[in-house]
Amino acid sequence: MNNDVRTIVLAGVGGQGTILVSRVLTTALIDAGYDVKMSEIHGMAQRGGSVSTTVRYGKKVESPLVGKGAADILVAFEQMEAVRSTPVLKKDGIIIVNDYKIMPLPVASGKAEYPDNYIEELSKVFRVIAFNAGQAAIELGNARVMNIILLGAMVEAFEMGRLDWDSALEKQVPPRYLDINRKAFELGRSMARADNK
Amino acid sequence: MKYFMSGNEAVARGLYEADVRVGSAYPGTPSTEIFENLHKYERIYHEWAPNEKVATEVAYGASIAGVRAVAAMKHVGLNVAADPLFTAAYNGVGRGFVIISADDPSMHSSQNEQDNRHYARAAKVPMFEPSDSQECIDMLREAFDVSERFDIPVLFRMTTRVSHSRSLVEYSEPLNLEPFPYSRNPRKFIAAPANAMVHRVELEEKLKGLAQYSETSPFNVIEKRGNKVGVISAGGAMLIAKEVFPEDTSFLKLGFTHPLPMNMIRGFAESVETLYVIEELDPFMEEQIRAAGINCIGKDVVPLMYELNPTLLREALTGEEIASHEVNAQAIPRPPVLCPGCPHRGFFYTLSKRKNVIIAGDIGCYTLGGSPPLSALDSCICMGAGFTLAMGMAKAFEQFGEKKTIFGVLGDSTFFHSGITGAIEILYNKGNVIPVVLDNTITSMTGQQDNPGTGYTLMGEIADIVSMEAIFRAVGYKKIFNVDPQDLDAMNRTIDEAIVCKEPCAIIVRRPCVLIKRIKHERALCVVDRDKCKSCRRCLAVGCPAVFFKDGKATIDPNLCVGCTVCMQVCPFDAISKEEA
Numbered sequence: 001m002n003n004d005v006r007t008i009v010l011a012g013v014g015g016q017g018t019i020l021v022s023r024v025l026t027t028a029l030i031d032a033g034y035d036v037k038m039s040e041i042h043g044m045a046q047r048g049g050s051v052s053t054t055v056r057y058g059k060k061v062e063s064p065l066v067g068k069g070a071a072d073i074l075v076a077f078e079q080m081e082a083v084r085s086t087p088v089l090k091k092d093g094i095i096i097v098n099d100y101k102i103m104p105l106p107v108a109s110g111k112a113e114y115p116d117n118y119i120e121e122l123s124k125v126f127r128v129i130a131f132n133a134g135q136a137a138i139e140l141g142n143a144r145v146m147n148i149i150l151l152g153a154m155v156e157a158f159e160m161g162r163l164d165w166d167s168a169l170e171k172q173v174p175p176r177y178l179d180i181n182r183k184a185f186e187l188g189r190s191m192a193r194a195d196n197k
Numbered sequence: 198m199k200y201f202m203s204g205n206e207a208v209a210r211g212l213y214e215a216d217v218r219v220g221s222a223y224p225g226t227p228s229t230e231i232f233e234n235l236h237k238y239e240r241i242y243h244e245w246a247p248n249e250k251v252a253t254e255v256a257y258g259a260s261i262a263g264v265r266a267v268a269a270m271k272h273v274g275l276n277v278a279a280d281p282l283f284t285a286a287y288n289g290v291g292r293g294f295v296i297i298s299a300d301d302p303s304m305h306s307s308q309n310e311q312d313n314r315h316y317a318r319a320a321k322v323p324m325f326e327p328s329d330s331q332e333c334i335d336m337l338r339e340a341f342d343v344s345e346r347f348d349i350p351v352l353f354r355m356t357t358r359v360s361h362s363r364s365l366v367e368y369s370e371p372l373n374l375e376p377f378p379y380s381r382n383p384r385k386f387i388a389a390p391a392n393a394m395v396h397r398v399e400l401e402e403k404l405k406g407l408a409q410y411s412e413t414s415p416f417n418v419i420e421k422r423g424n425k426v427g428v429i430s431a432g433g434a435m436l437i438a439k440e441v442f443p444e445d446t447s448f449l450k451l452g453f454t455h456p457l458p459m460n461m462i463r464g465f466a467e468s469v470e471t472l473y474v475i476e477e478l479d480p481f482m483e484e485q486i487r488a489a490g491i492n493c494i495g496k497d498v499v500p501l502m503y504e505l506n507p508t509l510l511r512e513a514l515t516g517e518e519i520a521s522h523e524v525n526a527q528a529i530p531r532p533p534v535l536c537p538g539c540p541h542r543g544f545f546y547t548l549s550k551r552k553n554v555i556i557a558g559d560i561g562c563y564t565l566g567g568s569p570p571l572s573a574l575d576s577c578i579c580m581g582a583g584f585t586l587a588m589g590m591a592k593a594f595e596q597f598g599e600k601k602t603i604f605g606v607l608g609d610s611t612f613f614h615s616g617i618t619g620a621i622e623i624l625y626n627k628g629n630v631i632p633v634v635l636d637n638t639i640t641s642m643t644g645q646q647d648n649p650g651t652g653y654t655l656m657g658e659i660a661d662i663v664s665m666e667a668i669f670r671a672v673g674y675k676k677i678f679n680v681d682p683q684d685l686d687a688m689n690r691t692i693d694e695a696i697v698c699k700e701p702c703a704i705i706v707r708r709p710c711v712l713i714k715r716i717k718h719e720r721a722l723c724v725v726d727r728d729k730c731k732s733c734r735r736c737l738a739v740g741c742p743a744v745f746f747k748d749g750k751a752t753i754d755p756n757l758c759v760g761c762t763v764c765m766q767v768c769p770f771d772a773i774s775k776e777e778a
Contacts, residue, residue, distance in 0.1 A: 064364065065506050121526040
């Protein structure tokens, strides 16, 4: 049942702005007439833990969550969170990963090392679009729009361009930040396009 | 118009539509956002109670007095509220009374995974289980009707994924009810043995009526598709079953799950060749169905533990593992940690350096003081046990003449929740325990809710702060130490003084949580002088996410640091200094 249902997983660390992305994403999907369900794990996220949001859409969605081997696309806001979430992806799944590291406590306290080969290893198995969205956001003028750059990349990679993203951004982003978020969204799309060539 | 909302937001809407007028709750993941969303509906009086038992009694009192009322809590909260629940089931209600329990399969933010559906059977009360946000609204209206029709409290059982998943809902016109006129009814509301003997019989009669209601409830529905496979399921598990079973599967979808509609179940079972009962956690329905002599497949294949998902269920049904791609890389755990600037850090760091101490902890952010590198907790069981577990340990050590310094540690909200009785216990029964309240002036772990120590009510009114110093004094503690945990010298001195104090003493460790929005926090920045840093790693022992080692020297992430200076105070080489942010 529900073979037309598609699944997007957003993974990051508490405070990285996954919530705004999930809001813009679900707004665009609902406006396009899809049935949408979204599941998020809060709880201890505020204390630097991993956060994960699942968005599912289609004609009729039953379960708001999925298990392993079930997601079409993973948008990781941080390298290690990409690795942590890969079991959720289908075999032909796509990963958009922010080329950025947030040290978990075992690394910060010297008990473990943060590996350097994550993106390389992910690329051996999945189609991976990796770039430093944080740096791109700073160059654009606001470090916080990193999240919307990643959303733009996802929209391009997952061929969701026909949805009304401009309206979704307008509905979810405060007016004074709308302009820079629009630019961030377009930048993300062009970065994913460049990656595809 | 459709709205995209979480189960908890939908419950708040449902309470409004059902014309609930009084609500009381204690915060707890995953239930907290229900009451955080009630401010949208002005006519509902709503509050944070000191604990779940109080919340349940307040709501019950409102029901007796004639308005629809609700109490909400997380699953373990219902353990605290079990006392009024069991007797309210006997006495019945005035206007409708619903108790919402939000369970946490997989223990995303909990100390256990108890399945609160058992409470419905044990307390002999009816139960609804919504599976999505629309059902949260629709079933609540029905739950209040059932409560009034059968004169009984109703349990409304949610789970993390129902509470925290968003789906599309449509609103209905809210009800506008007249209150029931109140008149004293001692036979009904005084639970003395003579009355209870009568209520006991009446309760069984009510359950018979509820069993009949269950057979025709609009929320117990057969969706007949094929004759081969039939599935009985409820709540969040229902959606997973619908996703996994093939198109020609028939479903008996149960929204009202206690008492079960056993005739309906029997008829459904007879109409299919193979019957599955798909449940998350315990075989609550399955055991009753089997006891009625109906054969089914259930927990012999479906996992008994942890949250269910479509992949797990598919694997359970087919016996085949679903392959996911193996990546040749491992993610390092990212455990939750005390925030940069967390006031608890100074306290736990100080105690982590002490030998021969026992630290009985409690439920809250400060449970994280038990994690490395601080590792400064011996126990954490349930709300309030920080004081009382310490008491038992003290009495046990005395039996063997063991000399240890024992601290019972809990937070401000926990103190008001169930710490005060422990403080009395320690004093009155002469416990060799130093009670410590880590007062960060907010209920933080659940997202900064107010409590009797903060000076604000949930509805935003200013309230008189309940003084924990005054409580300790009134109980009989002779010496109450007040200390700012961010001043490590003072923290150390206080611990020293408390240990040698000859009179009963308590410590209040006070500094506001850095996440409280209405306070203007002093922000600064700690920076490392790399020439002075001798790589001793002492600063890493405070367990701050902002402090890490880079190229062999201490480094502080300026994006995370708030300038609390705890790392600076522990550096023996003055390599860390404070700058204006």
